[in-house]
Amino acid sequence: MGELARDQADELIWVLDERFDLINQLNKELLKEWTFSDVLLERHLWSRRQGAQSVGRGRSVEDEVENVASSLQLPYVMRTRFEGRGGETAPCDLAIPAGGPDAMIAVAIKGFNSTGSKLTDAVGEIERMATVRRPSQYVFVVVDGIGWLSRQADLKRIYNLWQSNQIDGLYTLSHLDVFKRELSTAATRLGFLNGSV
Template sequence: MKKITQTTPGLLNKLSALETDWKDDFSRRVLVFLNKFESVNDDPWTLVRLLDEDFETASTIIRLFLEVSKDEYNTLLRSLFSDSRSAGKSGFKANPLGYVETLQTLFLSGKIRDTINRTYTWEDILTERLKGGRGSAIKGQKRGRELEDYVEAIVASVFSEYEARCSFTGMDGISTEKADFAIPCREKPEILIEVKGYGATGSKQTDVIGDVNRIIQEKRHDTVFLIFTDGVTWKARESDFRKLVDFQNSGYLYRIYTKKLSAEFKQDLMLLKEEKGL
């Protein structure tokens, strides 16, 4: 074979799109099953029959009507049912009507009817495509930022001096690490607060442990370190959450808070303000 010297422009001109069909066998099952949902009404048995016929496919379509990801749907189920078994096919088989009646607390039948009866335009179609791509990522980002804003409002009600979303100076006085709040300042923080909010996908939960561990390794030992987190997705990642609790139990961080512990969070900040003369 004759030797040649290839060039980037030459090869770029030879590239072509790798077309692929997004539909696999399960997707085709879903598409075939869609029309059966036209029979759904306020009678819960209409949904019972569909779930009984093909639980996995019907559950996927229900999730699509609710406009949630698979992770979000599983999280919803865990919040509605007492345990993972009750939330799945076994729970449905054990009590079909009870299972559907529990789903109806999400106003499921109404959402199904509204979706089926709606007249769609090309703008609606493109909006849905945008939501499916950028939308899922943006929702996760917004959840995290909204929790940060929630925590900042509490911090600001207690302290006149603090720095948000900054890199604080570590114990050696040279290296730095990121934290959501440093009180009173990043150069010599007396209190560090890290905020982690999750409500959908669980893919980043493990990263939380790494973030927290880096702060623990970098901060002075006498700097108070607080964690504020929330989101029922943690229930699906108990092993990771347990690591946070282990940090707290071992004294590496002072306390973990959630929105339901907001009063305690503010009270503790007020106590720390007095103790440290801030």
């Protein structure tokens, strides 16, 4: 397919247009006025398609994030608390290299395929992480799942933490490659890795 796209681009476009009405579909997408809800739904559907290709069925968001830490051969602890400023603590789903006062990287992993108050609780946990973190600590957040679509206000609260640099990264399953790269960079700066991915 790559050679066809490179060597016979016009023919490929013609075939795709004939079979799938490509030009009209692209024009519709370009002219559509996208809402925040539309974007979230598309992100979810895309991440599900990507996940089906790269990940076995039934694997949780937590499993995928743990696989990233494991693939980098980082020391970590799952489902713990980390200690930040003034000895205050916050929950985290993954801590590197350990929990408590030793945690230098804390990751919140929040995947929800249903709606409910657990989503609001998750946002509260993430806000707590942002509040107690020391300047020398990294806080990353991975969210995914259809449940977030009905909780746009909660999702915006997390997004605002990222935009205001209160957390260091916000990702979905479809962005695990970016998460891996940025986790590697943080771990390298902290001396847990010799080089970045």
